[in-house]
Amino acid sequence: MNCFAQNDAKKDATILKKLYDTSLLNGKSYAWLDYLSNQIGGRLSGSVNAQKAVEWGEKELKELGIDKVWLQSVMVPKWTRGVTEFAYIETEPGRTTNVPICALGGSVPTPIGGIKAPIIEVKGIEDLRKLGSDQITGKIVFFNRPMQADLIETFKAYGGCVDQRYSGAAEAANFGAVGVIVRSMNLRLDDFPHTGSMSYGDLPDMDKIPAAAISTNGADLLSSMLTLNPKVKFHMNMNCRTWKDVESFNVIGEITGSEFPNEYMVVGGHLDSWDLGDGSHDDGAGIVQSMEVLRLFKEIGYKPKRSIRVVLFMNEENGLRGGKKYAEVAKNKGENHVFALESDAGGFTPRGFSFDCDDVNFEQVESWKSLFEPYLIHYFAKGGSGADIGPLKKDGIVLAGLRPDSQRYFDYHHAKNDTFDAVNKRELELGAATMASLVYLFDSYGVK
């Protein structure tokens, strides 16, 4: 290592320390999250709360005194849950046990008064296909393959199950099912049903069937009752609805680069959330951490060489319209995006990042490892980045995702208990400082 590089390492260490100290001693992320979660709350795309969140984000970014703040219009889907869903298991007429369900995002409603039908359990889509129309027609299909608890990274366990939620209804409808119940994507046994997006694919409207998630405790109960008596029936009642698309916005703030203003670096999360909780982990945390990156730079007096943008993406959950729109506009304007970092894995203790980039840039990241050691940041791996920044992918861009500890994430994900009290202030602040540190390093040394 030459003398120049050594000097830089010392300077870098000093700046990282300033970023961490400021986030922990004088951070704003937690107070922002308090407002977003407790004063606004759940903010599904197209809702009044989503609009409030847009206005709040714009106002807060403007108060930072950064160079530019603007809204980027984007049409988003609008789906509403309606009154709380209701379901029971019926062992014989008049003998029923209620179980907690919630409609999956995008589902059609049941007919008024609900549906009641025999229910059949499958462990996944392949299992369903084996059974075929004979055994499926006229029934509610119960997808009950649990998340694999022996996988250390819970996102892998999620990835191994979520096809049931996303495609289960379309597949089951093809075999004549009248409804779908999916075991919640939750590693814990509890009473919270977890919603999430689903798709009917190219199914005609008249063939769409209602789809709901059932809590993990409810799923275990239903499964054991089916074992005792395969003739139990299931009743479900939902009055969710899909409306016409409505206008919403990505919220964007920028510190314009002092040396390379035409090289853009993005840091962001998604501003929309599901409607059941207040979306503190998913993805309020990512929103306030991303805003905090720019605030920390201002606070410690760091003037970036490249243009740093914070983007509060709209509609990650059920459409990704915001992410697609941002990339489309960037492309049309010929903006040279060199780096993007997303935080969308919860506000837990940061462990590191995963990178979607070429080897040269990954080697550069690995050369920074020791700078992160004092903060117990140790995880630097190739892998995915984030859904919202995915559409920016092209040769020469570095895409990165913050990787917090994942053990508790699916306890809260898309459920009623994803609330502010489940976020620890220090864990959130450490994440923001970790993100700011990576952005600082890429700004200083550039993308190779």
Next chain:
Amino acid sequence: MNCFAQNDAKKDATILKKLYDTSLLNGKSYAWLDYLSNQIGGRLSGSVNAQKAVEWGEKELKELGIDKVWLQSVMVPKWTRGVTEFAYIETEPGRTTNVPICALGGSVPTPIGGIKAPIIEVKGIEDLRKLGSDQITGKIVFFNRPMQADLIETFKAYGGCVDQRYSGAAEAANFGAVGVIVRSMNLRLDDFPHTGSMSYGDLPDMDKIPAAAISTNGADLLSSMLTLNPKVKFHMNMNCRTWKDVESFNVIGEITGSEFPNEYMVVGGHLDSWDLGDGSHDDGAGIVQSMEVLRLFKEIGYKPKRSIRVVLFMNEENGLRGGKKYAEVAKNKGENHVFALESDAGGFTPRGFSFDCDDVNFEQVESWKSLFEPYLIHYFAKGGSGADIGPLKKDGIVLAGLRPDSQRYFDYHHAKNDTFDAVNKRELELGAATMASLVYLFDSYGVK
């Protein structure tokens, strides 16, 4: 690396995977903790609950079918809190604001009806000494130096403050104070006072003054009221009491070694807890993880070469009598202890271990790092181990402490909210598997 070593690494990787899989898929630690926390509860040394915990530990270890299970008698202090403490700030006669306090463990009570006196804030013991008797006599001293939020490892922040709690009363009494209030050792702002041990040193009984912790919110309130009006008074009422020492027990279980039965390896935590919560993180987690190490070995059919003991130490919190007794008996019997591992830092996601050992053994540990990588265990450092195993220290022994993520630990430590619901099942299970893996490796390769 030679062929033999490679084969071993492969075998080791297979065994570690079995340990982690078994803990996550078929673990018993969480169910054990549920019983210890929810059926027994807080178990301060000398209490009925502590005795229940001893009986429970012995019974559960016997059910494991290990080679030996026995109780080791030890005399422990007995201190009781009595009725819930009560305190208020009085701005003028009749105008009072209640604040949450709790007696520090070992404190004398206030006189019946409590005490009321002017209160003076200090930032620590040095600050107190500067003020001297003139300003302290007749007053309650309010120690209000907060934990340093910019320290990444929260135990360091604790270490930087806990002298106020441990020695504050003895110091203040020397300057004529009539009572002591200490800001809770908590990085979060909330309403829970955190107890913990304190000592009067060699102060005569008649000079001892009552000492209590105040919640962090209460401390901030009191501090700001003192700024507005230095003449406010403080009232505190406590009827805690120290009784004669009583008999209690360490609970010990052993799998006798197949090749080196006279080399002992200990894994343990402490069975006693404070009385306010149910002691789930401190140290129910360490107890059930330690028990799980032996159960995992049985479960995967691993027969250790060395004798592995699980020790459920009694009285870590306010005396360390169990740890001292165990070491004393071991020494008297001439038992050759080569390794001891303690879990007493909460049931959070494990990050690694700290080691109190010589360089040769630490190098051996470092050679195992890659085996732990799939489980995101990355922290291997020299440092402290655990209070209970400390008395075993001698040349040639390896002492180790499990190091879980520390960010949330002091949210719960010694407070009413240290309860079962604050423990995540997977985080607890990962800790148990991580401990079992280290014990397995030291058993396989020996202590150098």
